[in-house]
Amino acid sequence: MIVRSxxxxxxxxxxxxxxxxxxxxxxxxxxxHAALMRVAxxxxxxxxxxxxxxxxxxGPSEDLNRYPRTFDADxxxxxxxxxxVVFAPDVDxxxxxxxxxxxxxxxxxxxxxxxxxxxxxxxxVLTVVAKLLHLTRPDIAVFGEKDGQQLALIKRMVRDLxxxxxxxxxxxxxxxDGLAMSSRNxxxxxxxxxSALALSRALHTGxxxxxxxxxxxxxxxxxxxxxxxxxxxxxxxxxxxxxGRMLVxxxxxxxxxxxxxxxxxGTRDVG
Ligand code: PAF
Numbered sequence: 001m002i003v004r005s006x007x008x009x010x011x012x013x014x015x016x017x018x019x020x021x022x023x024x025x026x027x028x029x030x031x032x033h034a035a036l037m038r039v040a041x042x043x044x045x046x047x048x049x050x051x052x053x054x055x056x057x058x059g060p061s062e063d064l065n066r067y068p069r070t071f072d073a074d075x076x077x078x079x080x081x082x083x084x085v086v087f088a089p090d091v092d093x094x095x096x097x098x099x100x101x102x103x104x105x106x107x108x109x110x111x112x113x114x115x116x117x118x119x120x121x122x123x124x125v126l127t128v129v130a131k132l133l134h135l136t137r138p139d140i141a142v143f144g145e146k147d148g149q150q151l152a153l154i155k156r157m158v159r160d161l162x163x164x165x166x167x168x169x170x171x172x173x174x175x176x177d178g179l180a181m182s183s184r185n186x187x188x189x190x191x192x193x194x195s196a197l198a199l200s201r202a203l204h205t206g207x208x209x210x211x212x213x214x215x216x217x218x219x220x221x222x223x224x225x226x227x228x229x230x231x232x233x234x235x236x237x238x239x240x241x242x243x244g245r246m247l248v249x250x251x252x253x254x255x256x257x258x259x260x261x262x263x264x265x266g267t268r269d270v271g
Contacts (some may be wrong), residue, residue, distance in 0.1 A: 224249040
């Protein structure tokens with residue numbers, strides 16, 4: 001069932017039996033989203049998917065207007081994955097009074113790494129996630145590990161502000177050649193896609209210097225950051241860090257891509 005208004009969503013929500021999981025998306029769904037829906041299905045009796053391209057999380061020079069919109073195919077995927085309710089609001093439904101003057105602040109972690117290159121991005125993400133949690137009232141919310149910093153911040157928001165919902169992370173789904181699935185991969189030409197493969201190759205070295213060398217070998221990649229953080233605290237990894245997370249963001253042509261992997265620092269095994 002597709003619902004577009006708050007009242008339709010509330011009515012549909014009342015009919016859902018048992019526990020409810022939500023999968024929040026901006027549409028342009030791919031196998032990574034299908035994996036989130038399958039985990040949601042396993043973990044709860046009913047599943048809501050949201051499809052909303054959130055203007056609040058795009059900077060003025062970012063790709064809000066050209067962000068891929070594939071609604072019919074998105075609904076077909078939701079049907080295949082046995083989603084019970086698709087909530088697809090317009091901007092006016094989500095932000096009836098215009099952009100909200102009060103927003104969730106992502107705090108210091110929101111200004112680092114991805115946040116340093118996309119000022120305000122995580123405040124916009126957390127604000128819409130908070131609103132969608134209020135509107136859908138789930139027991140569980142499922143997010144991908146590909147947006148690792150987003151997932152960490154959502155977990156912190158839910159803990160710090162007592163949202164009373166379980167946040168479940170799902171491992172990144174990759175194409176057979178290693179490229180992390182992303183709606184933005186649709187922008188890549190064949191040559192750009194070939195260069196983009198360096199991101200996952202670099203991360204899978206498990207070592208920052210080796211990763212840097214892989215990235216440097218691709219002159220058409222403009223690296224925004226390559227970092228190794230403690231997977232628990234998200235501070236820079238130190239000698240005391242056992243499990244880290246290596247993160248990369250880079251631009252190829254007009255497309256900006258991110259990826260990350262967990263690294264066991266004793267063995268350099270990539271999880
Ligand atoms: O990960 C995304 O697609 C978006 O950031 C989210 C969580 C749906 C919020 O707009």
